[in-house]
Amino acid sequence: MKIATQMGYAGGFTEAIEEIQEFERAGLGTVFIAEAYGFDAPSLMGFVAARTERVEIASGILPIYTRTPTLLAMTAAGVDALSGGRAMLGLGASGPQVIEGFHGLPYDAPLARTREIIEICRRIWKRERLRFEGKKYQIPLAPGLGMGLGKPLKLITHPVRDDIPIAVAALTPKSVEMTAEIADGWLPIFFHPTKAMERWGAALAAGTRKRNPERAPLSVFAGGAVGIGEGLEDLRNQSRGIMALYVGGMGAREKNFYNDTFKSYGYEREAKEIQDLYLSGKKREAEAAIPQSFIDDCSLIGSQGFVKERLVQLKEAGVTHLNVGFVGDTRADRVKTLHQLNELIATI
Numbered sequence: 001m002k003i004a005t006q007m008g009y010a011g012g013f014t015e016a017i018e019e020i021q022e023f024e025r026a027g028l029g030t031v032f033i034a035e036a037y038g039f040d041a042p043s044l045m046g047f048v049a050a051r052t053e054r055v056e057i058a059s060g061i062l063p064i065y066t067r068t069p070t071l072l073a074m075t076a077a078g079v080d081a082l083s084g085g086r087a088m089l090g091l092g093a094s095g096p097q098v099i100e101g102f103h104g105l106p107y108d109a110p111l112a113r114t115r116e117i118i119e120i121c122r123r124i125w126k127r128e129r130l131r132f133e134g135k136k137y138q139i140p141l142a143p144g145l146g147m148g149l150g151k152p153l154k155l156i157t158h159p160v161r162d163d164i165p166i167a168v169a170a171l172t173p174k175s176v177e178m179t180a181e182i183a184d185g186w187l188p189i190f191f192h193p194t195k196a197m198e199r200w201g202a203a204l205a206a207g208t209r210k211r212n213p214e215r216a217p218l219s220v221f222a223g224g225a226v227g228i229g230e231g232l233e234d235l236r237n238q239s240r241g242i243m244a245l246y247v248g249g250m251g252a253r254e255k256n257f258y259n260d261t262f263k264s265y266g267y268e269r270e271a272k273e274i275q276d277l278y279l280s281g282k283k284r285e286a287e288a289a290i291p292q293s294f295i296d297d298c299s300l301i302g303s304q305g306f307v308k309e310r311l312v313q314l315k316e317a318g319v320t321h322l323n324v325g326f327v328g329d330t331r332a333d334r335v336k337t338l339h340q341l342n343e344l345i346a347t348i
Contacts, residue, residue: 004030032060049083061092092169180207191222193313227327248278
């Protein structure tokens with residue numbers, strides 16, 4: 001398994017890139033750059049491209065509604081060129097609160113849009129003269145929808161690669177099936193190593209049966225916070241805040257994909273309680289309502305033996321890339337944890 005992480009920049013961009021540079025020297029494989037409703041991801045991806053040499057640079061994720069399919073393709077090709085062929089286009093639907101509330105765009109047909117976007121991107125990277133007639137995108141614009149002056153064009157510049165990897169953040173069975181069929185990578189959240197296949201195994205198998213055999217097998221990015229050593233068990237609870245946010249407050253009460261995923265693992269009562277508490281402003285209580293069993297089962301924080309056991313479970317569940325965050329008070333501590341994780345991976 002290779003190692004990936006998400007770039008955190010709350011402490012400043014200079015500090016963040018210096019840490020990524022050290023992670024790169026210690027064997028980091030992929031860095032994900034998030035985009036929610038703060039700074040855009042591509043600007044930071046270009047910054048990382050200029051300051052690194054080997055690490056794969058991935059958007060994690062770009063919401064599909066916020067850019068045209070052609071701009072998504074152009075952006076990925078641009079970062080790929082700046083980095084010498086190290087880009088990955090991470091895509092996701094985000095949610096209606098962000099898309100409709102911040103971007104002012106309707107949140108509709110995420111599966112159809114994602115499928116069409118992936119096909120359009122791959123055509124553009126091959127420098128085809130673009131003609132596309134889909135349910136959601138018509139390129140050039142269909143007659144009667146504009147001035148009627150659009151003409152098929154192809155990318156002026158020559159991409160470094162004509163097939164840039166695409167990863168999709170997918171949670172519902174239908175979206176996971178589509179991801180297994182056409183994407184290069186899958187980004188699940190709250191991946192439970194022993195229950196994930198009960199939730200998604202059938203969807204992954206169905207998508208894989210339809211997959212183009214010429215494409216490499218699907219990469220799976222999952223993991224969580226990692227810390228290796230004795231007496232670290234209390235650090236597992238640091239994940240409660242982000243879990244409560246997603247399960248309880250990320251999305252509307254009637255439409256929260258993360259809450260649905262939590263329910264699918266057998267925590268239906270707890271999922272409702274967490275959401276009720278969070279949406280009523282009781283965030284601390286929502287954090288406390290997250291079952292300790294879930295936190296422990298999904299944790300990579302503990303003794304070498306504990307973490308190795310979890311790594312074996314993740315590998316058996318099909319995880320190819322550990323998407324992790326490193327606990328530690330200092331950068332040196334976090335780099336040390338990355339070295340320890342690489343050493344453990346070599347033993348399984």
